[in-house]
Amino acid sequence: MKNTPQRLIVEQTVQKMHDHPTADDVYEQVLPQLPTISKATVYRILNALDEEGVLRKIRVPGSADRFDYQLSPHSHIRCVECGRIEDVQSLFLPDSGWVSDAKGYQVLRCMMSFEGICPECLKKQK
Ligand SMILES: [Zn+2]
Ligand SMILES: [Zn+2]
Incomplete structure (x- = not known):
């Protein structure tokens, strides 16, 4: 392109x-x-x-x-109420090497994410 x-x-x-x-x-x-x-x-x-x-x-x-x-490896947490997405600097992003070894794939990405209710939406619920 x-x-x-x-x-x-x-x-x-x-x-x-x-x-x-x-x-x-x-x-x-x-x-x-x-x-x-x-x-x-x-x-x-x-x-x-x-x-x-x-x-x-x-x-x-x-x-x-x-x-x-942001391209550095990190995962996300999404608020199920308002839809905001924030970064989570995860300590345990899985290493994809073993997946390649076990399955023979070239691994392109791992999409790990969390869902939750953000502090602001929690406040509104109270
Ligand atoms: Zn929210
Ligand atoms: Zn992000």
Whole structure:
């Protein structure tokens, strides 16, 4: 994929968004700079950047994919009430080497995540 200005702006925007935005969130952020861009294009660029390892796509079961500027290994916790996703610097991210050995796969990623209720939603419940 070529380094188009569109792609550059999408990439720089995600680097600045540290709250695991959805493709829709990214689209709204780039719109002032790229008024003619379509959601489909933003989505395509985001997926290409994920495939190239420039950013990381987080698949969320039953909800829109999120995008993460942070590439270092970490896992996530998602609030089931408000949908926010935060980083968890996990101490026990599994080493994928044994999976490759046991199954013969080239392991691309391990998607470990937690679900819970965030402190703010807990406060509201009280
Ligand atoms: Zn919450
Ligand atoms: Zn993250």
